[in-house]
Amino acid sequence: MAEKVNLLINLSFALSLAALAAAAAVYLFRERMPRRLLPGLLGAAWLALTAALALLWARLGRPPLSNQYESLLTMLWFVFPLSFYYYRRYPVPEALWPAAFAAPVMLGVAGLLDRTARPLMPALRSDWLILHVLASMAAYAAFALAAVAGAAALARRRCAEDEELLLRLTKAGFAALTLGIASGSVWAETAWGSWWSWDPKETWSLLTWLAYAAALHLRRQGWRAHKFAIMLMACFALVLFTYFGVNFLLSGMHSYA
């Protein structure tokens, strides 16, 4: 079954790369055919990833949420439906470009991570694992899309036109991050005896939350268009450190990730 999982993930990677090529063709050459193919390719990539995660769940006998490899795939899983949601609202290829870029990058990074599947350690054996990790990964997916969309808007000098998309992605990410922090806190009290321990992962999640809160408030003060896009990219750097940097550089109770 492990081979089937790997095959499906490789298929998702290939389809994502094809989607990226289609997006590039639309952008560079204004081609019509890739424009029509793009949603289909991303949809197929998502289906392959969904099948891979379902098989992985069945193989492990638990949700695939316990290490960095599994959580990165879960984060990527959220990237697709978030993109399609906004594509329905703004049915232009540009709404799918962030996903077309993010998907192969994330799958490529996932390929470098340790895929060894281990049983859950006692601290992770809780129903809170599902809500806490899913909410956090949904948040990171939304923030990743917002950062990539912001970068694309800056490059194309369309920050004002794309701001609505950036704002909605950021709001979705902020809401999910709030749920992730709250559920993590309640779980921490059940597992570790304290709802907040200033663990590095907790602290950097709070820092990320404050940064996005500040960005949203600054936007209301007039920091819009390209300023908002730049803030989202800067905030996403905090997300990257929270997700990767804390695991590899700082020790704490979340070290099993």
Next chain:
Amino acid sequence: MIKLFSSLRLFFALCLALGGVFVWQTVFNTGPSVYGSPWFMALGALLAANVAVCSGGRFKTASASFLLIHAGIVLIILGSFASRALRFEAELPLRAGTETDKVQSGNAVYRLPFSVRLESFRLDYYGEPRGVVTVMDGAGGRDFPAAAGAEIRLPERGVSIKVLRLMRDFGLDAGREVKDKSPYWHNPAAELEISGGGKKKRLWFFANFPGMHREEMPFHLFYRLENAEVKNFTSAVLVRPAGGPAFAAEISVNSPLRYLGYTIYQTSYDPAEAAYTLLTVTRDRGAWVVYAGFAALLAGIFLWLKK
């Protein structure tokens, strides 16, 4: 003063200050934590005041989502202060058969309104661990199942290895006889008889010390376990309240015991002592304020998303 507290500039300054503190503490600070220091708590109090005054000033015109979100944040910060002031945490180490109502917090000893007796402690594994003998040489690594009586032949080296005995938790009794100290796989060991070149040698190989005997052998031979992951660890206790009937309970990771406002957690165990458990006892009268804050914050966020 009200104008200062209701200023968004103050909020941004506090975000920067707190961000700087978090980065300093997590990345650079090697000394005591700054989170308990008066100035850090002052930052938190200032943030609560800032959010309260900012949102209070818009009370009449603000939306329900705005008020809930900001009230939630203020409640969480106030709850954290209440929790810090009112929280009690202590350690309760127990050996099987012992009972106590005393718990230790730092140098202080406190008496609980009930006593706790450890009836038994157990480790649960996901499956039965399997021993594996690994031979590593220039040709690479080869694994062989380790079962008592099994024979491993290495014809290219003219060596055979016989598995004589397997121990889960190797120990020596008073008479220096080998025995299992516990039913748990804390110190797995295999006694191997290595024959070759007309000679025989009996050696103990320990899973926790794979480098042992390296210099005595022309190839690397070590013993390890597969499928030895711990699923959970559980203390079966008897709780005896003062003046009331005793009752039995089990405490495991993610399944604490809540009684009379106290919560008892399964914190740790000692691999060297099978009948020992470390429990943690807490009581946090401020936590409910924090949870009320989370509920308000999440309700407000949900309404805000629907806009």
